[in-house]
Amino acid sequence: MTTTNGVNVDQLTETIDAIDDQPTAGQFRFYAETEWTDALHCVTTIDEFDQADERIQTREFRIEGDEPEEILGERTAPNAVELLLAALGSCLSVGYAANAAAMGIDLEGLRFEMDGDVDLRGFLGLEEEVRPGYEEITCTTYIESDAEADELAALRERVEATSPLIDSITNEVPIETELVVGHSA
Amino acid sequence: MTTTNGVNVDQLTETIDAIDDQPTAGQFRFYAETEWTDALHCVTTIDEFDQADERIQTREFRIEGDEPEEILGERTAPNAVELLLAALGSCLSVGYAANAAAMGIDLEGLRFEMDGDVDLRGFLGLEEEVRPGYEEITCTTYIESDAEADELAALRERVEATSPLIDSITNEVPIETELVVGHSA
Numbered sequence: 001m002t003t004t005n006g007v008n009v010d011q012l013t014e015t016i017d018a019i020d021d022q023p024t025a026g027q028f029r030f031y032a033e034t035e036w037t038d039a040l041h042c043v044t045t046i047d048e049f050d051q052a053d054e055r056i057q058t059r060e061f062r063i064e065g066d067e068p069e070e071i072l073g074e075r076t077a078p079n080a081v082e083l084l085l086a087a088l089g090s091c092l093s094v095g096y097a098a099n100a101a102a103m104g105i106d107l108e109g110l111r112f113e114m115d116g117d118v119d120l121r122g123f124l125g126l127e128e129e130v131r132p133g134y135e136e137i138t139c140t141t142y143i144e145s146d147a148e149a150d151e152l153a154a155l156r157e158r159v160e161a162t163s164p165l166i167d168s169i170t171n172e173v174p175i176e177t178e179l180v181v182g183h184s185a
Numbered sequence: 186m187t188t189t190n191g192v193n194v195d196q197l198t199e200t201i202d203a204i205d206d207q208p209t210a211g212q213f214r215f216y217a218e219t220e221w222t223d224a225l226h227c228v229t230t231i232d233e234f235d236q237a238d239e240r241i242q243t244r245e246f247r248i249e250g251d252e253p254e255e256i257l258g259e260r261t262a263p264n265a266v267e268l269l270l271a272a273l274g275s276c277l278s279v280g281y282a283a284n285a286a287a288m289g290i291d292l293e294g295l296r297f298e299m300d301g302d303v304d305l306r307g308f309l310g311l312e313e314e315v316r317p318g319y320e321e322i323t324c325t326t327y328i329e330s331d332a333e334a335d336e337l338a339a340l341r342e343r344v345e346a347t348s349p350l351i352d353s354i355t356n357e358v359p360i361e362t363e364l365v366v367g368h369s370a
Contacts, residue, residue, distance in 0.1 A: 006224030012257055016309050023312075026305035028256075030267050034274025036295035039191030042278035044271040046263045051255050058253060061263045065275030068243060070236050071213075072197055072283070078231045078246045080276035080350050082215050086229040087272060088360075089219025090250030091265030093227035095308075098257070108369050110221035116358075118349060120211035123280075124201050125347050127208075133352030140363045149366065156364050162310050164303060165265050166360055167318030173301075173354045175273075178325045179341050181334065182294070 007101035016102075024052045034065070040073040041066050071120070081134065084169070085114040088139065091165035096141070099158050105151055109144030137169065192286035201287075209237045219250070225258040226251050256305070266319065269354070270299040273324065276350035281326070284343050290336055294329030322354065 002009040019026035029050040036042045047060035065080060067073025078086070089112040100107050115138050122132035143152060160166055187194040204211035214235040221227045232245035250265060252258025263271070274297040285292050300323050307317035328337060345351055 007257065015257060016311070019305055019309060020311050023304075023306060026309070026311075028303045028305060029300055030264075030270060030303065031298070031300045032263075032267055032270035032274055033299070034271065034278055034297040036278045036282055036292070040279045040282060042275055044274050046267050046271065049253065049267075056253070056255065058260050061267075063248070063263070063268070063271045063275075065271075065278060067279060068234065068241070070241065072192065072200060073279075075243050078217075078248070079215075080272045080279065081353075082217055082231050082234075082246075083248070083268060083272035083275060084350065084353060085215060085217035086219065086231065086248045086250075087265045087268035089217055089229050090227055090248075090268060093219055093221045093250060094225045094252060094258075094265065097221055097225055107221070109367070112219040113216075114219070115214055115216045118213045118215065119208075120204055120213060121208060122352070123347050123349055124204060124211070125343065126201070126205050126211075131352050131356070132347045133349040133356065134358045137358060137360045138363075139360060140365060142365045142367065144367045144369055146368055152364065152366055156362075158310065160362060162308050162317045164308055164318040165269065167307070167316050168266075168269060168354060169358045170360050171316070171318065172356060173319045173322055175322045175324060175351055175355050177341075177345060178323075179337065180325060180327045181337055182327065182329045183331055 004101040004104065005097045005107050007098055009101050012098065012102060027052055041076060081116065081118055084134070085116060085137070088137070088165045088169065089114055091163050092139070092141065092159065095159040095163050096143070096155065100155055103151070103155060105145060105147045105155055107143060107145050109142070111142040113140045113142070114138065189286040189289065190282045190292050192283055194286050197283065197287060212237055226261060266301065266303055270301060270322070273322070273350045273354065274299055276348050277324070277326065277344060280344040280348050281328070281340065285340055288336070288340060290330060290332045290340055292328060292330050294327070296327040298325045298327070299323065
């Protein structure tokens with residue numbers, strides 16, 4: 001078994017070949033369910049996904065949400081826009097570790113610092129010209145590696161071009177919503 | 186103190202007025218730092234943000250990331266695209282609870298089911314035409330409330346128009362990246 005950056009490279013190659021041969025094996029549907037608890041608190045549960053239309057049950061994860069006191073919450077958990085930065089960092093971490101393994105690049109350290117600006121007037125509906133979401137996000141990647149500079153530049157280019165979170169954030173993803181109303185007894 | 190949906194409505198009104206009077210009070214910068222640990226595992230820490238350029242230190246939150254076994258991980262934590270759905274649900278939860286409070290709508294229950302499709306060929310770089318991120322996201326909102334249908338429709342419209350996560354996902358957010366390389370001793 002060949003392992004680079006803790007990633008099993010043989011298994012990685014097999015997975016890539018299997019999806020290349022049979023693209024349906026690469027079709028995933030992910031799920032999450034968020035329940036509002038009180039005030040600005042909520043909890044999201046994640047415990048399943050589909051691969052090639054087949055449901056896969058997994059252990060359950062719980063992710064809490066809240067707002068800081070400055071935004072009327074109690075800071076019992078990160079808020080949604082902070083979770084988005086966490087998702088971006090998590091995505092880039094996988095992208096760098098896996099692609100470096102595929103390219104034979106040993107990483108000794110890998111860390112990401114992200115920040116982004118939000119003007120709360122958008123969320124509060126005070127200014128129509130102010131967008132509710134992030135105006136811009138900055139991400140600095142810190143790599144420790146003895147690989148050549150041009151190899152690391154190629155790694156960066158590959159990771160950024162294929163990152164699901166960079167794509168979802170920098171480009172448009174359609175969201176279809178539905179509202180189902182129930183009445184109390 | 187007037188409370189609707191657990192939200193202090195007086196404080197909500199004061200906060201909105203304060204930001205309307207002094208827009209800099211609504212300028213937030215959020216931060217997250219992700220550290221790769223091994224293979225496809227990482228941990229993100231969140232412990233501070235800025236309001237009006239002033240740093241506010243808070244308790245620290247840790248969010249772990251991993252991939253399922255089907256994507257070469259160990260399923261010790263949700264992956265990045267699942268975290269994105271959690272962020273969306275968390276955002277909508279705050280949006281519905283706060284806007285309903287501002288509109289005088291009592292909510293008895295509030296829940297969101299989200300899903301989204303990812304074709305892994307994009308992340309793996311197997312097909313240039315396949316995007317790495319979500320092709321589409323679906324979100325169903327379940328509300329329990331005795332409010333009138335047109336009030337709930339107005340609430341939904343307001344929430345969706347001002348949601349930071351709906352905006353960040355359905356529209357383009359620029360990401361500026363930088364790579365800093367260090368070498369081991």
